[in-house]
Amino acid sequence: MASLRSPMADVVIVRECRHGQVRVLYGDIVGVEGDVMVIPANSRLAGREGLDERMQQSAGDGLREACADIAKERRKLNLQPCGVGEAVTTPAFDLPAANLVHVVGPDCRRPTQDNFRRELLRNSYEALFQKTENLDPRSTLVLPPLGMDVYAYPHREGARMTMEIILAWMDGEHDPGVEMVLIVTHEDNFLNNMKTVYRESEDQFPGVDRTRDYRKGKFQ
Numbered sequence: 497m498a499s500l501r502s503p504m505a506d507v508v509i510v511r512e513c514r515h516g517q518v519r520v521l522y523g524d525i526v527g528v529e530g531d532v533m534v535i536p537a538n539s540r541l542a543g544r545e546g547l548d549e550r551m552q553q554s555a556g557d558g559l560r561e562a563c564a565d566i567a568k569e570r571r572k573l574n575l576q577p578c579g580v581g582e583a584v585t586t587p588a589f590d591l592p593a594a595n596l597v598h599v600v601g602p603d604c605r606r607p608t609q610d611n612f613r614r615e616l617l618r619n620s621y622e623a624l625f626q627k628t629e630n631l632d633p634r635s636t637l638v639l640p641p642l643g644m645d646v647y648a649y650p651h652r653e654g655a656r657m658t659m660e661i662i663l664a665w666m667d668g669e670h671d672p673g674v675e676m677v678l679i680v681t682h683e684d685n686f687l688n689n690m691k692t693v694y695r696e697s698e699d700q701f702p703g704v705d706r707t708r709d710y711r712k713g714k715f716q
Contacts, residue, residue: 505680508687509694510710513666513703516675518659520694522687525640525680526554526591532628533593534639536647537600541567541577541584546646556590563598580609581619583627593638597627601643604650614657617643621661629672636676644686651683655690659701667702 505523521528525547535551538544541563543552552559566584567577578584583599602609602616609616620642628634641658643649662677681687698705709715 510706511703512706515666515671518677521680528638528680529592530636530638531594531633532637535598537598539576539600558589562586581616583623585627595631599624604648637674638678651686651689655693663702
């Protein structure tokens, strides 16, 4: 279970859904504990830029070796190590989780992906959800907003889609077995867009807002 008042992150938004809570945190994801942690990977699983690189460095050499092994086996089948809209799992090594899910979101610096970014982003989250539901334990899922780091997904649109997709998953008829989703960002611009989107559309999203109750100390 996560440290819900982590010294590495501040809680900004809390929303209660049918199967658990979704929280938006501002801070450093590598210090937020959970059962499953998500790495915003590239298609080579190489960890060479942005948050992907920093998380791989924090995880240690064991993760790089594990990713290299996956890449080697996939290339034997003439497949990318992890294509756009796909996900793979590894142990977490030195990161504060039991397992990692590496997810490749759309790279909006590339016109061919930017043109289909909404569909590709949904595919990425669906791949994440499928992998997560096959992991145990999975009570707490810790993730950055996919595509919003170096892949340059437009933040306003991305903030809305992030909330719509994750809240729908946690509030749907199917129970994913996850009790807490922690969306963690250190990007000021994304967070500001997320606050604006949430303020404008809070009554339209699945679930019930619990941010005020959290700030009043009614629960941890």
